[in-house]
Amino acid sequence: MQRHFYVYMLSSVSGVLYVGVTNDLARRLQEHRSGIADGFTKRYHCHRLVWFEMTGDVNAAIAREKQIKGWRRSKKEHLIRETNPAWADLAQDF
Template identity: 55%
Template sequence: MNQYYTYIMASHSGVLYTGMTNDLERRVQEHKSGVVPGFSQKYKTTRLVWFETFTDVNEAIEAEKKIKGWVRRKKIALIEAMNPTWRDLAEVNSEA
């Protein structure tokens, strides 16, 4: 069964990046190492603070688009419902 992930990465200064992938562990490592040029590299979004797992790629894409359209305070509420201390889930979760 395929798995897809919609996720939010954060920088230490609070900048948020929302993305979608089929390999969360690889993608998080790309964020952490800064190997992919662009927004995430520029703003150093290196902490996985939220994610959701899907079996349907279209649902993951739709979730990503929906979250990207939200205002910041709604994204923060989503993060804090799962991860109130904003810990790096890649360090504490075996899925990531």
């Protein structure tokens, strides 16, 4: 059975960005939105899924997350605009 891993970015209404990795994107979004755990996304209200990519390799997903976290904000914004120029909440289809 093929496993999938997701690297994703969430945004707040004010534009704060959060980068994460998970093996179940729908579940993880629900956790962020419900505020189950205290942390960055709860504190800064990062709940809109504005970008994600999928891979079958957990190590590649973790490496990509670390890579993106190391980028300047402008590079993260460019990545988002490439596939989601309106910064729409991509989780609306989940």
